[in-house]
Every structure is written in C-alpha cells, then in structure tokens.
Amino acid sequence: MKFGIISTANIARKALIPAMKRSDKAEVVAIASGSGQAQAVADEHGIPKAYDRYEDVLADPDIDAVYIPLPNHLHKEWVMKAAEAGKHILCEKPAGLNAREMEEMEAVCREHDVVFMEAFMYQFHKQHERVKELMAAGEIGDVTLVRASFSFPLREPAGNIRVDRHKGGGSIYDVGSYCLHTFQNILDDGVDEVFVEADMSDEFGVDMSAQGIVTMKSGVRGMFDSGFNTEMRHEYEVVGTHGTIKVSRAYRPDAFGHEGHVIVEKAGITRDERIMSDQYKEEVDHFVEAIEQGVEPRNSYDMSKQNMAAIDACYESVKTGRKVKV
Structure with missing residues (x-):
C-alpha cells in the first residue's frame, strides 16, 4: 500500500x-x-x-x-x-x-x-488483547471499575499546539481521549454519562489537567485523569470483585522497547506478564488489511463517533459543572 x-x-x-x-x-x-x-x-x-x-x-x-x-x-x-x-x-x-x-x-x-x-495506536498492542482474555476467563471476577491515567510534563507550553484553544488544544483532547477510548475498547461498552472537573489555564484558555467520573451504559464506572503537569503516567487498571489487572505501560510501551506490562493481583498474589508488540506497525498493518479486505477497521466509525461524543460531554461538564449525558 x-x-x-x-x-x-x-x-x-x-x-x-x-x-x-x-x-x-x-x-x-x-x-x-x-x-x-x-x-x-x-x-x-x-x-x-x-x-x-x-x-x-x-x-x-x-x-x-x-x-x-x-x-x-x-x-x-x-x-x-x-x-x-x-x-x-x-x-x-x-x-x-x-x-x-x-x-x-x-x-x-x-x-x-x-x-x-x-x-489510536495503543489498542493494537497485544497486551490489551491479553487483558480482555483475562477478563473473559473470569480471572478477576465481575468488573466494577476501570481507572485510566495519561499525563506528562509540558514544561514550556507557550507556543505549543497542545495549548492552542483555536486548534483543539487541551489535555482531554490530547491524552484524556485515550482514557475515554480505553473504557470503550476494554469493556466493549459505550459511555453514558460523565462528570468532569478541569484546571483551566487563564493564559491559554484550555484544560491543563482534568479528572472525570464516567458511567458506562452497562453501569460500570470509569475514572480518568489527564494532564500536562505531572511526570509521564500512562496506565489503566481494571478492578473486579476478585482482583485487579493493571497495565502500567498502556499507551506508550514503545518507550520501553515495545514491551507491555500486565500485572494481575488476586488473593494477595501478584503475577507479572511481559508482552512484546510493535503497536505502530500493528496499526499500519491492520489498516492496510482492512483496505485490502474491504472491511471496516477495528477502530470503527461507531467507536470514533462515541469517543468524540464522550469528549464533547466532558467539555460540556467542565463548562457547566454538572453531569452530562452522552
């Protein structure tokens, strides 16, 4: 191609x-x-x-x-x-x-x-398929909560496109979008309602950080935080009735030689799994295969529309200070 x-x-x-x-x-x-x-x-x-x-x-x-x-x-x-x-x-x-x-x-x-x-390149790393396998096998019981975080230090924001409000700047657009997408991707579920608070910059007019509570259509809760004001954090945790699954390199495993890291904690026992996968290459390969086969790719129109609707609701919640239906 x-x-x-x-x-x-x-x-x-x-x-x-x-x-x-x-x-x-x-x-x-x-x-x-x-x-x-x-x-x-x-x-x-x-x-x-x-x-x-x-x-x-x-x-x-x-x-x-x-x-x-x-x-x-x-x-x-x-x-x-x-x-x-x-x-x-x-x-x-x-x-x-x-x-x-x-x-x-x-x-x-x-x-x-x-x-x-x-x-959304992260979803093509094989560690996320492993998480879904563990969930489907009942490894942690019934899932009740997913927590996701993506933030990094934007040390010199002036002039950076990420804080340009006229060009779609803001932490929710930039990195919070990954957290919202994760809820859909891992739970195979849509976002129903959000409540989000944010640290809005007087200088730039965008959210420099945000924290949100999300209710999925199934009733499972999600919690996320995004921001430009902490050290790099890119992780999510799936919490169940019998244990947890944590993905400590959720969005940028390429920074660790493409090695993903899945941690299962259950009954006081911790198990680590290391999973190699080239997420950017896998993304390209999947896209080409979808074209060749004449099918809709894994990250479908519906997923993109739902994620954008969730982002819309997040910004509306920040603006109004209320819960917002998606």
Missing part, C-alpha cells in the same frame, strides 16, 4: 514513518509540508517525493492512502479532501473537534468508498 504523509509533524517523523518502513504491507512514497520541511524529511527517511502543498499528495496517482497527523482543527478539512480524492485515510486522534465533525467525515468517506481509521 503506497502512502502519502500530509505534514511533517513529530508523530509522523518519529513513529509512523519508521513503523511503515518496518511493515512489509506499506511504503511511504511522498510527504508534504506547508512549512518547507518536506524535502529535508524526505531525505532523512528515504521518501522519493516531497511536496510543498498538501493538495499535491492528494493529486498524486501513485498514492493509495494518506496519513494525516495535522493539528486537530484541520482533521475534518483534510479527511474530507482526501476522501474526495479517493485516498484511504489514517487520521491521528482525536478524529475531529466534536461528534458532528466525525459524522460529516464518515458521510464523505462512505460516499467515496474509502476506508477511514482514527489512529
């Missing part, structure tokens, strides 16, 4: 382009940048074509699919343009700024018969 990359964002340079090079299912043939960096990045990664306009990637007949790691507020525009150009789309999370945008993107992608997938 021949890919074009729309933007020279860090996530593309450091994670997705290398992952595509590790995959035998993908080939990066072009990259575009509006800042004039495309040729330098193309030279660095051995990419044959460099463009100074995103439109040129979409017009290239050699390209089958595009990866879009643009700022959040540009996702909808370029997803729709890519779909109209007949390119399959792997788009960074969050899919858009709200659920309505996701619905509009879905309609255009379906109209032009292209595959779309929101790039």
Whole structure:
C-alpha cells in the first residue's frame, strides 16, 4: 500500500514513518509540508517525493492512502479532501473537534468508498488483547471499575499546539481521549454519562489537567485523569470483585522497547506478564488489511463517533459543572 504523509509533524517523523518502513504491507512514497520541511524529511527517511502543498499528495496517482497527523482543527478539512480524492485515510486522534465533525467525515468517506481509521495506536498492542482474555476467563471476577491515567510534563507550553484553544488544544483532547477510548475498547461498552472537573489555564484558555467520573451504559464506572503537569503516567487498571489487572505501560510501551506490562493481583498474589508488540506497525498493518479486505477497521466509525461524543460531554461538564449525558 503506497502512502502519502500530509505534514511533517513529530508523530509522523518519529513513529509512523519508521513503523511503515518496518511493515512489509506499506511504503511511504511522498510527504508534504506547508512549512518547507518536506524535502529535508524526505531525505532523512528515504521518501522519493516531497511536496510543498498538501493538495499535491492528494493529486498524486501513485498514492493509495494518506496519513494525516495535522493539528486537530484541520482533521475534518483534510479527511474530507482526501476522501474526495479517493485516498484511504489514517487520521491521528482525536478524529475531529466534536461528534458532528466525525459524522460529516464518515458521510464523505462512505460516499467515496474509502476506508477511514482514527489512529489510536495503543489498542493494537497485544497486551490489551491479553487483558480482555483475562477478563473473559473470569480471572478477576465481575468488573466494577476501570481507572485510566495519561499525563506528562509540558514544561514550556507557550507556543505549543497542545495549548492552542483555536486548534483543539487541551489535555482531554490530547491524552484524556485515550482514557475515554480505553473504557470503550476494554469493556466493549459505550459511555453514558460523565462528570468532569478541569484546571483551566487563564493564559491559554484550555484544560491543563482534568479528572472525570464516567458511567458506562452497562453501569460500570470509569475514572480518568489527564494532564500536562505531572511526570509521564500512562496506565489503566481494571478492578473486579476478585482482583485487579493493571497495565502500567498502556499507551506508550514503545518507550520501553515495545514491551507491555500486565500485572494481575488476586488473593494477595501478584503475577507479572511481559508482552512484546510493535503497536505502530500493528496499526499500519491492520489498516492496510482492512483496505485490502474491504472491511471496516477495528477502530470503527461507531467507536470514533462515541469517543468524540464522550469528549464533547466532558467539555460540556467542565463548562457547566454538572453531569452530562452522552
């Protein structure tokens, strides 16, 4: 599958382009940048074509699919343009700024018969399938609570796109979205109601951290926290009536050589499981396979729409100080 990359964002340079090079299912043939960096990045990664306009990637007949790691507020525009150009789309999370945008993107992608997938890469690490296996086997009894945390230190926020309120900045959009997605993914359930409080920056007008209580449709509770003001934390814990399962490297196991870490605690006994999996490569492979097979990818339209609706509800709760139905 021949890919074009729309933007020279860090996530593309450091994670997705290398992952595509590790995959035998993908080939990066072009990259575009509006800042004039495309040729330098193309030279660095051995990419044959460099463009100074995103439109040129979409017009290239050699390209089958595009990866879009643009700022959040540009996702909808370029997803729709890519779909109209007949390119399959792997788009960074969050899919858009709200659920309505996701619905509009879905309609255009379906109209032009292209595959779309929101790039929540973490879900493709095999440690999460192991968690689901343990839950299904009754290892910890009935699940009553899931706690998820994703935060990191943003030491020099000024000028960082993550705190630009005009471009979809804020900790819930950036890292809290992973926690909300985890509740859906691990529990195979939708979010029904949220109550969220946040530390809103007077300077930037975005949430620098947030803490939320989530009620799933099944009645299981979720608790999450996200933020730009702590050391790196990327973990979740599934709490059951007879034990717990903790995933201590939930979202960035690539920082540990791709090694996942699942900890089962039951009846005073702790068991550690180490699981190797290249989540970015697995993501690329799955996306290509979905295109080849003509099926909807694992991270479906419904999951993306539900996650965006949950994010919408979180921000509405922060604004109103009340519980909000999704």
